[in-house]
Amino acid sequence: MNLNPYWGAGFFHVLALFFKRLFLFLTGQLSWQQMASDEVQIFVLVLLSFASALIGTFLVLKRMTMLANSLSHTILLGIVIAYVVLLPFSQENPSHGLSIEVLLIASLITGVITTVLTQLMTHLMKLQEDASIGLIFTSLFALGIIAVTVFTRNAHIGIEAIMGNIDALHFNDLKIMGLIGAVDFVVIMLFFKEFKIVSFDSGLARSCGYPIQFFNYLLMVLTSATAIGAFRAVGVLLFLAFLVGLPLTARLLTQRLHKMILLAFVIGTVCSIVAVALSRHLLSIYKMPLSTSGLVVTLIGCTYFLACLFSPHRGILKRRS
Amino acid sequence: MNTAFLDFFIDPVLRAPTIGSMLMCLAASFVGVLAFVRRRSLLGEALSHCAYPGVVISALITPLFFSASEEALALAVLIGAFCSGVIGLWVIDKLEHRFRVSDDAALCFVLAIFFGVGVLVASRIQITHALIYRKIQVFIYGQAATMTDSHVYMYSGLVLLSATILFCFYREIQVSFFDRQFAKSIGIRTRLVDRVLFFLLVLAIVIGIRSVGVVLMAGMLISPAVAARQFTHSLKWMFCIAGLVGAVSGFLGNFFSIALPEWGKKAGFDWDFILPTGPMILLSSVTICFFALFFAPDRGLLSRFCRIVKFRDRCILENVLKSMWRKGEGAKVSFKEFASWASYSQFFTFFLLLRLRRQGWMEKKQNLFCLTSDGRLRAAHIVRLHRLWEVYLVHMGQKAEKVHRSAEEMEHIITPELEKELTDLLKDPRQDPHHQPIPRKEV
Numbered sequence: 001m002n003l004n005p006y007w008g009a010g011f012f013h014v015l016a017l018f019f020k021r022l023f024l025f026l027t028g029q030l031s032w033q034q035m036a037s038d039e040v041q042i043f044v045l046v047l048l049s050f051a052s053a054l055i056g057t058f059l060v061l062k063r064m065t066m067l068a069n070s071l072s073h074t075i076l077l078g079i080v081i082a083y084v085v086l087l088p089f090s091q092e093n094p095s096h097g098l099s100i101e102v103l104l105i106a107s108l109i110t111g112v113i114t115t116v117l118t119q120l121m122t123h124l125m126k127l128q129e130d131a132s133i134g135l136i137f138t139s140l141f142a143l144g145i146i147a148v149t150v151f152t153r154n155a156h157i158g159i160e161a162i163m164g165n166i167d168a169l170h171f172n173d174l175k176i177m178g179l180i181g182a183v184d185f186v187v188i189m190l191f192f193k194e195f196k197i198v199s200f201d202s203g204l205a206r207s208c209g210y211p212i213q214f215f216n217y218l219l220m221v222l223t224s225a226t227a228i229g230a231f232r233a234v235g236v237l238l239f240l241a242f243l244v245g246l247p248l249t250a251r252l253l254t255q256r257l258h259k260m261i262l263l264a265f266v267i268g269t270v271c272s273i274v275a276v277a278l279s280r281h282l283l284s285i286y287k288m289p290l291s292t293s294g295l296v297v298t299l300i301g302c303t304y305f306l307a308c309l310f311s312p313h314r315g316i317l318k319r320r321s
Numbered sequence: 322m323n324t325a326f327l328d329f330f331i332d333p334v335l336r337a338p339t340i341g342s343m344l345m346c347l348a349a350s351f352v353g354v355l356a357f358v359r360r361r362s363l364l365g366e367a368l369s370h371c372a373y374p375g376v377v378i379s380a381l382i383t384p385l386f387f388s389a390s391e392e393a394l395a396l397a398v399l400i401g402a403f404c405s406g407v408i409g410l411w412v413i414d415k416l417e418h419r420f421r422v423s424d425d426a427a428l429c430f431v432l433a434i435f436f437g438v439g440v441l442v443a444s445r446i447q448i449t450h451a452l453i454y455r456k457i458q459v460f461i462y463g464q465a466a467t468m469t470d471s472h473v474y475m476y477s478g479l480v481l482l483s484a485t486i487l488f489c490f491y492r493e494i495q496v497s498f499f500d501r502q503f504a505k506s507i508g509i510r511t512r513l514v515d516r517v518l519f520f521l522l523v524l525a526i527v528i529g530i531r532s533v534g535v536v537l538m539a540g541m542l543i544s545p546a547v548a549a550r551q552f553t554h555s556l557k558w559m560f561c562i563a564g565l566v567g568a569v570s571g572f573l574g575n576f577f578s579i580a581l582p583e584w585g586k587k588a589g590f591d592w593d594f595i596l597p598t599g600p601m602i603l604l605s606s607v608t609i610c611f612f613a614l615f616f617a618p619d620r621g622l623l624s625r626f627c628r629i630v631k632f633r634d635r636c637i638l639e640n641v642l643k644s645m646w647r648k649g650e651g652a653k654v655s656f657k658e659f660a661s662w663a664s665y666s667q668f669f670t671f672f673l674l675l676r677l678r679r680q681g682w683m684e685k686k687q688n689l690f691c692l693t694s695d696g697r698l699r700a701a702h703i704v705r706l707h708r709l710w711e712v713y714l715v716h717m718g719q720k721a722e723k724v725h726r727s728a729e730e731m732e733h734i735i736t737p738e739l740e741k742e743l744t745d746l747l748k749d750p751r752q753d754p755h756h757q758p759i760p761r762k763e764v
Contacts, residue, residue, distance in 0.1 A: 065429040066363055073536065125614050125622060130425075131362040131543050138540025139607040142600035145462065149596055237440065241433035248422060248430055291444030297437020304430070314420060 006038045011281035018042065018273070033171070040169050041292060042276050047177040048234065049268020051184045051226045052242040053250075057261050058188075058219060060247040061199040066130065068243055070137030071114050071224045072236040076144035078110030079228065080151065103176065103228050111224035114140065115217060180229040184222055191215065196257060238293040242268060245300040252304075252311040271299045329575060338465035341473045342532045342602055343571035348480045349538070350545035350567030351487055352525035354559050355518050357546035358498050363428055364413075366539035369526045370432035371409025373535050374439035375401035376460050380453050381446055392471055394456070399475070399527055406523035409435055436535075463534030463599030465575060472531070479528050483521050487560075490517055495556055532571075533599035540603045544610040545570070551617035566609050574602025636733045639703050641673060642682060645692050646700035653689035701760040707732040708753035708760075709743050716747060721754035 005021070006014055021039065024030040035043075059065050082105045114136060121132030188195065198205045198215045205212055223243075230239035246264035254260050275296040282288045309316050329339040356362050379401025380394065387393045409431055416427040447454045459467065487494070497504035497511045504511050526538055533541050549562035578596040585592035615622050644662070645652065660670045674690060677683040682696030692700065710731045714724040735743070744762070753759055 060423075060426050063423050063425050066425040069366070069429050069432070126620075127547060127614075128357075128360055128362065130360070131357060131547055134362050134366060134539045134543045135547060135607065135610065138537050138543075138603055142537055142540070142603045142607070145597055145600045146604070149594065150592070237433060237436050240429060241437055244426055244429045244433060248426060252420070288445070289448060291440050294437050294439075294441025294444055297434055298441050301434035301437065304434075308420065 004036045004038070006036055006280055008284045009280060010285055011277050014038070014277040014280045015273070018277070035171065035174075037169065038276055038280060040171060040174055042273055043174055044169055044177050044234070045272030045276070045296065046269050047174070047181045048226075048230055048239065049242055049246060049272060050265050051177075051181045051229075052239065053246050053261050053264035053268060054184050054188045055219065055222055055226060056243040057247040057250070057257070057264060058195050058199050059223065059243065060251065062216075062219070064216075064219070065244050066133050067115065067118065067220065068223050068227075069240060070118070070133050071110060071220065072227045072240050073137045073141040074114045074144070075106065075110045075224055075227050075231055075236070077140045077147065078106040078113070078224070079231070080144055080147040081109055082106035084151075103225070107225040107228045108221060110228075111221040112217065114224075115220045177229050180226055184226060187218065187222060191218070195219070234293050234296075238297055241297040241300050245297075245304060249300070249304045249307045252307040252314065255313070267300075267303055271296055271303060275299050326576070329572065335575070335579075337468045337470050337473050338532070338598065339572060339575045341468045341476055342465045342575055342598065343568045344473070344476050344480045345529045345532050346541060346545075346567035346571035346602065346606070347564050348483050348525045349529045349541045350549075350563040351483065351560060352521045353542035353544075353546040353567075354549065354556075354563045355494065355498075356522060356542055357550065358556070358559075359518065362543045362546075363425070363539065365522065365526060365542040367413060367428040367432040368406050368409055368523060369530055369535045369538035371435040372402035372406045372523075372526055372530060373460065374435050374442060375403070375405025376530075377401075377439045377442045377446065377457055378405070380457050381442060381450070384450070384453070391469075394453075395472060395475065398457075398460075399479075402527045402530065403523055405435065406526060410519055410523065459534075460530050461535050462597060463530065463532050463537065465532040465598040465602075466595070468532070476528055476531075479524060483524050483528075486517060486521060490514065494518065498556075533602055537599050537603045541567075541606060544603070544606045548606075548610040548613040551613040551620050566606065570606035570609060571602055573605035574598055577601050577605065632733070637673070638677065638680075639700075639733055641677065642692070642696055642700040643703050643707075645683070645690075646697060646704060650697070651691065653686070653691045655689055659690060702762075703732050705760045705762065706735045706740060708757060709740065709747065709750070710735065711753045711755070712747050712750050712759075713743055715754045724754065 005017060009017060018039065021030060021036075025032065025035075056065075056068075059068050079102070082102045085105065117136045117140075118129075118132050121127050121136060122129050125132070127135070194205075194210055194215060197208070198210060198212055202212055226243075227236060227239055230236065230242075246268045247260065249267055250260045250263035254263055275292060278299075279290055279292045279295050282290055307315075329335050353362075353365070356364055376398050379397045382401075383394055383397040387397075413427050413431050416422040416431070417424055422430070443454065443457060446457070493504070493509050493514050494517075496507070497509055497514045501511055504514075522542075525542070529538050529541060545563040545566040546559070548566045549559045552562055553559055575598055578598045578601040581596055581601075582592040582594060613621070616624075618624060645654070648654070656670070656674070659674070660667050665673065674683065674685075677696070678685060682693060682699055683690055684693050707728045710728040711721075711724045714727060715721050740762075750759060
């Protein structure tokens, strides 16, 4: 167990050290196994902002963010179901974190169940769309909490699911996050044109014969896969902030889709690195341990506010002058 | 311990949580109706998350100024939650109108950011004021069990306040919901009504998050309203039914959270815990809501399905009568022949004929089927409606060769009143556009 090199470092010291060590990692002078916990946090957050820049942009454009919100709640039930289904087959102790197959099954189940139920409520029961979203996700989430209580005999386990526990991140989480980011990237790149046309002009897409429903479900499954990856690492809340906050900020700064995705990713990366450095700074200089997830979300909020001020086409400063 | 229904209202430990949750659900369902009718159901989801940082910050600040008594803290938390809820509301409004963010993205963004700020501050409290931190965590998932009588007094005051406001503004709210332009024209300030509505929404959320928690608050607002909508068209009754559903589910949630593990224990499981109250309240309310969605007398899924089946069935019967009528008066058809031109299975055809005979529209003579005089009248009436509709469509400017298909559907739908209107409008025509005679209306 080697000592964390970031121990006691201030803000700029952390930044300098991070980029120096990043260079060493990339040139192979340091092995990946020697990664310090701060670096794991940064890499996970950067990967997450990559994945959510890709998916979130389309979610925002397709006005499906509330469905993503409901997914981020219902994955609790998905994970419980996946455990109950897989427990007889797996030898390992379920408290050891999520294996890949559990993740996969849980995300598939959650994405499909939530979307199907919500659409059923809208079409079959003739309910308003937002009412059906609210009804389905709260009831599935309540079921999830009850199920967790029954299986673990502890009523307070769910809190960590919302907050995440970013300080307990492990190298394995990085692997999972990387895998999910890669899957998101491949799928979105494969169907980039299709996603673009479906989100900008669904009427045209329908008349050209694109299966709109299929792409909706695909996007939802990707979202829930990413949510589950983020679930243990940083909590669903931070995931939501990334998913909606980054594209909205980028939207204020640009009008083009490619730029929007790229910009969202860049903003996410900067926010993550700054937040981790800041939390280390506060800890070492002021002895003030703060939740890094909370810090990242607050930073994203501040960035959005800045973007509101300086946005080229609808900024506050722009109109007054 | 064997808990009876009445114990929940008498027992000093159970009394406060039960009555408190019932009051809170009552307030939530009143306001939920307003949000549902305004089509802003998910606003509650965002605002309940917005209240969290207020809870945390006020819990951090209060001990600095006042003695940290239980009552002072509870009151401060309520005020803090209310303030940050209002700020959240303002931000959402700005995002939607000033920055043209679509409403779902604005809600989602605000809830995530506000909650994140709450988490940030909470992580500070966790170290410095561990005791307060534990009290605050209650607000995320809700915990009715630790409510005391003083909470109940406070909440009943708030519920009374929101009910009074609702009662005083009832007319204005009603008018401005159903016809905004009309409301403006008779001098109701619709923006003020909206403000009152949002004020009530934040108030209900502040009352509610203590017992069902931030996350499930949205469902508690929506589900009683949805259930009530299934049973009535009138706003007044919607409030009453939703209030009833809310209060009942508030009680049931408390009841089942204790009773269910007890039953489990009796059934031999090792269930030595109490289920969380918040989720149980929500699940009871959602169960009632689903029950209403399926089985409500007029709008329920089951009764709508029955209506569709009945209508299809009537169409089939009427089509059979029509084709028998076309065969001419006194035409006789054997079962085999009948089954061959009606493209149904033999089994289905048998039942069809049986039912037609039961209705007295057909009779069986020496293994041959023919229409009775009643059946002839009925069939002639359908043909009359069909041809009347064709005349009407041509009258309205349609081409004669295109009107048949529409008339095939309309013949089953046209009511006697509509028939009379058509007859008067078209001056009781004798011939349809295809030069077929229209049967006279029998007296």
